[in-house]
Amino acid sequence: MGRVVLIGAGPGAEDLITVRGLKLLMQADCVFHDALVSPSLLSEAHPDAKLVAVGKRCGQKSTAQHFINKQLVEAAEQYKLVVRLKGGDPMVFGRADEEITALKAAGHTVEVVPGVTAALAAASSLQASLTLRGVARSLTLTTPSVGSDETPSTDLFTGTENDTVAVYMGLRQAGPWAAALLEKGRNANTPVILCESVSLPAEKFTPLNLGRLPLFSAEQLTDGPCLILIGKALAKACVELQLLKHNPEEIALPDFFRAA
Incomplete structure (x- = not known):
């Protein structure tokens, strides 16, 4: 059973992620990331990590939340460390509760690393x-x-x-x-x-x-x-x-x- 960490990527600039968040990103086996996460920040992920875009942009086609929840649960059963990289702070308008609830219901360990909103x-x-x-x-x-x-x-x-x-x-x-x-x-x-x-x-x-x-x-x-x-x-x-x-x-x- 994998470990899932929700990490706040910050407001946009790649160097505003926390040190803890960056360390976990560099160790992750699979990274689910928002549309607004900086490409240069994603380049800091482990070279072998699987990157999955699940972003939401106003007025544009996006991934449904229930499908994101399902993907996270499946990834946690396949990978040792899964990172859910969210813009800003995960707990501020980030729909973190829905993802945490789905993961816990499936028996997975969940952690949250705050970010700059x-x-x-x-x-x-x-x-x-x-x-x-x-x-x-x-x-x-x-x-x-x-x-x-x-x-x-x-x-x-x-x-x-x-x-x-x-x-x-x-x-x-x-x-x-x-x-x-x-x-x-x-x-x-x-x-x-x-x-x-x-x-x-x-x-x-x-x-x-x-x-x-x-x-x-x-x-x-x-x-x-x-x-x-x-x-x-x-x-x-x-x-x-x-x-x-x-x-x-x-x-x-x-x-x-x-x-x-």
Whole structure:
């Protein structure tokens, strides 16, 4: 009976995987990997390891989760060490629970190695703390993305005006959920940063405010994954990004932007 390890590959850059994760990747007999895992990171796998792509990309053909579960169980019966390499952290919107449950039900040993999730990598690139003394005391990780058997919801999160929110896989549905936040009284000038291809050479940050987010078109972005950060703690980063773009009139800066 094989050993299966779920490893967080990090947000994109190949050198953001943990040391433990890299060591296990180099020892694995079989590696199941997401679509966004860096090819250069996959090249670190053992030369004899079998590489199996099981990635999911929004709007594109992907491997069904139940089939991934089945493949993992079968691989654990065939190989000594099986690695499931997931983008970001396995336990944050990674459907890890379904894979762990299937493997344990089949009697296999499962381990998890954490990874750097996109929200934390984006904050590091921006040099913007997601929690800020006197401004933001909490951080919410959320997504509007649901399974095929679930009803879409625009009720993403609750909390105070000062909370920081990281929205994963939410750009295509940004219109409805951003409008819902505004209807609930969220300030239209709340800072928003669209974070594309975080930690990669092509990473890009676009400052907005919540009032403009429902009007933003996903077609203006690249094909890379996009994380949306929202909250007053991002005020200083928004101002700096606007200055870098040499177009400070693009968004209306509220008082707390100027004071940051």
